[in-house]
Amino acid sequence: GLNPFSNVYGLAPQDTYFGEATGEQGYDPTSKGYFTQVRQKTSAGRVITFWVSNSQVRVANPGEGTPIPSALLSKIK
Numbered sequence: 001g002l003n004p005f006s007n008v009y010g011l012a013p014q015d016t017y018f019g020e021a022t023g024e025q026g027y028d029p030t031s032k033g034y035f036t037q038v039r040q041k042t043s044a045g046r047v048i049t050f051w052v053s054n055s056q057v058r059v060a061n062p063g064e065g066t067p068i069p070s071a072l073l074s075k076i077k
Helices: none
Strands: 020-028 033-041 047-053
Antiparallel strands (some): 020 033
16 A cells, blocks of 8 residues: 555546646656646635656646546545
């Protein structure tokens, strides 16, 4: 399972649509990974932001992908 003390909330199924990029980019020197900040509006209308690894995502075509699973979305604080 995932380490509850890490900053990883979880892994999403392939072809999951996460939301819109905010334009913010980040670099983690420990993992040497680049990240993109994404914004998503919950069903309750709350806007949340989170980071996704650039090595694991790609830009979707319009209408492509299924929404991020609610169980994963609910873990994001």
